[in-house]
Amino acid sequence: MNITKCIKAVERDRKVIADSSRISYYPLVISSIDGATIEDIDGNKYIDLLSSAGALNVGGSNSRVKEAIIEQLSKFIHYTPAYSYHEPMIRLAEKLIEITPGNYSKKVAFGLSGSDANDGIIKFARAYTGRSSIITFIGAYHGSTYGSMTMSAITPKMRRKIGPFVPDIHSFMYPNCYRCNFGKSEDCCNLECLEQIKEAFKNYIPIDEVAAIIIEPIQGDGGIIVPPKKYIKKLYELCIKNKILFVSEEVQQGFGRTGKWFGIDNFDVIPDAVILGKSIASGMPLSAIVAREEIMQSLEAPAHAFTTAANPVCCCAALSTIEIISEKGFLEHVNKIGNLVKEYFNKIKDAYEIIGDVRGLGLSIGVELVTDRIKKEKDIQAASKICYRCYEKGVVLITLNGNVLRIQPPLNITEKEMSKALEIIKSSIDDYLGGRIADDVLKLVKGW
Ligand SMILES: Cc1ncc(COP(=O)(O)O)c(C=O)c1O
Known part of the structure; x- marks a missing residue:
């Protein structure tokens, strides 16, 4: 594998790009993408199991999305929706209202990133309810603006030196059945993780001052953790009973990722709001809050x-992305390939013995590696060494929470590509177990 040009490009990058914006894994310098195949500037090809952090659900170079972009580009690039109107934005809002859960009157607010949409929901929830407390979860990553950072609780690295943060935002344990924080197993679980929130409401957070609970339907960057259905149902009931808004944070799990349109669709509850980003426009900068009309x-x-916000080129990319995901058989394919992986x-x-847990829904899958x-x-x-060896053998994946292999390919990855990628992961595990991956790799793979 020759990566001479990549190494040179990374050296140049290091001189000009701030460290704060990159989590280091390997020197992948992309030159082009075709379906689930990435080519680097040295001509090496990789099967993509990361899809730009879950932002490329229909692939990084989908010809239909590109056509939609080019068609809009030929008309105009942008004109701010703050002072004017454009058709793509209106059409997209209508479409989002149609496809998101909840058969009630809704409105949409657009932004540019998952982060700003998460900031926005703090504002809307507070304004609508007249309450200030926001409940979020440990292990969550919601973004990099002040509000979304405050809602995140994944690593102290992202909080050091920049406090104070937005007040009255409280993080609780996310339900993690593989590593139950309360030492329970499924047969004796009494949803102690939900009890801790109730205890907090009893003891120090007045429940009538709680505006919203903001939860990822699968905790993504925390390690692809799937909560038990009964937890989400009970949390939802707690919200309804106490007039707390239930917000599903779908930035990573939405747009077909879990084999259903939205992650929360797997749990039979209807949120008051959904937060959308990443794959909404196939990686073009766009986000949206879709919520009950009265909240918005x-x-x-x-x-x-x-x-x-609501750049018309991005809106056209989104409309095209939605059209592709809506097609017959698309979500079935996601579930089929996801089941194959699991x-x-x-x-x-x-x-x-190193594989401790395999979990996920659709093509949002985590493989947790343990010492025993x-x-x-x-x-x-x-996990770090295997991740690097996968890259060397032609598979792009990263680790989450230190030891979880993140498997989130473009949703239209073929069975053949996925099977090849799985064989490469297995042979990389063999290389690790056989002591064939040098320690030097650990200097490069810094990870989350
Ligand atoms: C669940 C979730 N929410 C929000 C964000 C932030 O989105 P963005 O990076 O587009 O601001 C991310 C990004 O990784 C995410 O995974």
Whole structure:
């Protein structure tokens, strides 16, 4: 594998790009993308199991999305929706209202990133309810603006030196059945993780001052953690009973990622609001808050307005992305390939003590690596080395929470590509177990 040009480009990058914006894994310098195949500037090809952090659900170079972009570009690039109107934005808002859960009157506010949409929901929730407390979860990543950072609780690295943060935002344990924080197993679980929130409401957060609970339907960057259905149902009931808004944060899990349109569709509850980003426009900068009309009407302009929000080129990319995901068989394919991945790892698990847990919905899958199954000690070194060896052998994936292999390919990845990628992961695990991956790699793979 020759990566001479990539290494040179990375050296130049290091001189001009701030460290704060990159989590280092390997020197992948992209030159082009075709379906689920990435080519680097040295001509090496990789199967993409990351899809730009879940932002390319229909692929990084989808010809239909590109056509939609070019068609709009030939008309005009942008004109701010703060002072004018354009058709693509209106059409997209109508479409989002149609496809998001909830058969009630809704409105949409557009932004440019998942982060700003998460900031926005703090504002709307507070304005609508007249309450200030916001409940979020440990392990969550919601973004990099002040509000979304405050809602995040994933690593102290992102908080050091920049406080104080937005007040009255409280993070609680996310339900993690593989590593239950309360030492329970499924047969004796009494949803202690929900009880801790109730205890907090009893003891120090007045429940009638709680505006919203903001939860990812699968905790993505925390390690692809799937909560039990009964937890989400009970949390939802708690919200309804106490007039707390239930917000599904779909930035990573939305747009077909979990094999359903939205992650929360797997849990049979209807949120008051959904937060959308990443794949909404196939990686073009766009985000949206879609919520009950009365919530969205609680703020006056310009309380949540951005000059370059709802860019018409991005809106056309989004409309095209939605059209592709809506097609017959698309979500079935996601579930089929997702099941294939889980079956593969569950099958090899017997022979590989290092695989502690395999979990996920659709094509949002995490494979957790441990030093031994009983102690469940995280094998961060293994995950980092395997991740690097995968890159060397032609598969792009990253680690989450130190020891979880993140498997989130473009949703239209073929069975053949996925099977090849799985074989490469397995042979990389073999290389690790055989001591064939040098320690030097650990200097490069910094990870989350
Ligand atoms: C669940 C979730 N929410 C929000 C964000 C932030 O989105 P963005 O990076 O577009 O601001 C991310 C990004 O990783 C995410 O995974």
